[in-house]
Amino acid sequence: MAVIIDGKAVSARLRREMTAEVAALKEAGLVPGLAVVLVGEDPASQVYVRNKMRACEELGIRSRDYRLPGDTTEEALLDLIGELNRREDVHGILVQLPLPKQIREEAVIAAIAPEKDVDAFHARNVGKIVQGSYDFLPCTPAGVLELIRSTGVSVTGKECVVIGRSNIVGKPMAMLMLHENATVTICHSRTQNLPQVTRRADILIVAIGKAKFVTADMVKPGAVVIDVGMDRDENGKLCGDVDFASVEPVAGYLTPVPGGVGPMTITMLMRNTITAAKLLGGRRG
Numbered sequence: 001m002a003v004i005i006d007g008k009a010v011s012a013r014l015r016r017e018m019t020a021e022v023a024a025l026k027e028a029g030l031v032p033g034l035a036v037v038l039v040g041e042d043p044a045s046q047v048y049v050r051n052k053m054r055a056c057e058e059l060g061i062r063s064r065d066y067r068l069p070g071d072t073t074e075e076a077l078l079d080l081i082g083e084l085n086r087r088e089d090v091h092g093i094l095v096q097l098p099l100p101k102q103i104r105e106e107a108v109i110a111a112i113a114p115e116k117d118v119d120a121f122h123a124r125n126v127g128k129i130v131q132g133s134y135d136f137l138p139c140t141p142a143g144v145l146e147l148i149r150s151t152g153v154s155v156t157g158k159e160c161v162v163i164g165r166s167n168i169v170g171k172p173m174a175m176l177m178l179h180e181n182a183t184v185t186i187c188h189s190r191t192q193n194l195p196q197v198t199r200r201a202d203i204l205i206v207a208i209g210k211a212k213f214v215t216a217d218m219v220k221p222g223a224v225v226i227d228v229g230m231d232r233d234e235n236g237k238l239c240g241d242v243d244f245a246s247v248e249p250v251a252g253y254l255t256p257v258p259g260g261v262g263p264m265t266i267t268m269l270m271r272n273t274i275t276a277a278k279l280l281g282g283r284r285g
C-alpha cells in the first residue's frame with residue numbers, strides 16, 4: 001500500500017514558515033505585494049483569483065486584484081501591466097490565464113517585467129530555468145518538487161518519467177528533475193509503448209489531463225507517483241490522471257486528488273512573491 005503524500009499538510013507547513021518570513025520582512029520595512037489581473041468573467045478563473053487573494057491575506061502579503069471586462073483590448077491590458085511594472089509596492093504580477101481571444105497571451109507574458117514574473121512564464125525566466133540559475137520556478141512544478149522532497153526519497157540517479165510536455169507543467173518539471181540529477185524521460189501523446197516506458201520510473205509524474213489514465217500495470221512497484229491532473233470522473237467528481245484505486249496497492253508513495261499537488265501551487269506562488277519582494281527590495285535572503 002502506498003504512503004499517501006499529504007499536500008495540504010506540506011502546504012500548511014510551508015505557509016507557516018512563509019508567514020514568519022513575511023512578518024520579518026515587514027519589520028524591516030518591506031511588505032511583499034502581489035497584483036492579480038483577471039480579464040473577463042470565467043467562473044473557474046474567478047475561483048482561482050479568489051483563492052490566491054485569500055492566501056496572500058493569510059500570509060500577510062499585500063494583494064490587489066484588477067478586474068477588467070471581457071472585451072478589454074490588448075493595448076489596455078499592456079498599459080496596465082506597464083503601470084504595475086513601474087509601481088514599487090508591486091513585487092509580483094500575475095495575469096490569470098486563459099485570456100479572451102482578442103488578447104495574445106504571449107504578448108502579455110512578454111510584457112511583464114521578468115523580475116515580477118511570479119508565474120515564471122516569461123522567456124527570460126524559462127531560459128534561466130533551463131540554465132539552472134533561476135529565481136522563480138513555475139508554481140506547479142515547484143510544488144511537485146516539494147512533495148517529492150517531503151517523502152525523503154533521494155532523486156539523484158533515479159529514473160524519472162514525466163507524462164505531458166506542456167510549457168506550464170511537463171517541460172519545466174522535466175528540467176527541474178534533471179537539475180535534481182534524475183535520469184529524465186518525457187512522454188507525450190505520440191510516445192509509443194507508454195506503459196513500457198512508465199514502468200521504468202522510480203518517480204512518475206503525470207500531467208496529461210485525462211481522468212484515471214495511469215493504471216497499476218503502468219507503475220513500477222514502490223515508485224513515487226505524483227498526479228498533477230485535475231479532471232472529472234464519470235460522475236462529475238474531481239479526480240486525477242492516475243487511477244488511484246488500482247495504483248495505490250502498487251506505488252510506494254502517491255498523491256491524492258484533491259489534496260495532493262493542488263494545494264501546493266498557490267503556496268509556491270506565495271513563495272515566488274516573497275522572493276520577488278526580496279530581490280526588488282534588495283534583501284536577498
Ligand code: NAP
Pocket residue numbers: 140163164165166167168169170187188189190191194207208209210228229230231261262265
Ligand atoms: P496540456 O497543456 O493539455 O498538456 C497535456 C499533455 O499531455 C500534452 O503534452 C499531451 O501530449 C499529453 N498527453 C495527452 N494525452 C496523452 C496520452 N494519451 N498519452 C501521453 N501523453 C498524453 O495540460 P497541462 O496544462 O500540462 O495540464 C495537465 C493536467 O494538469 C490537467 O489535468 C490540468 O488541469 C492539471 N493541472 C493541475 C494544476 C494544479 O495546480 N494541480 C496546475 C496545472 C495543471 P501532446 O503534447 O503530444 O499533445
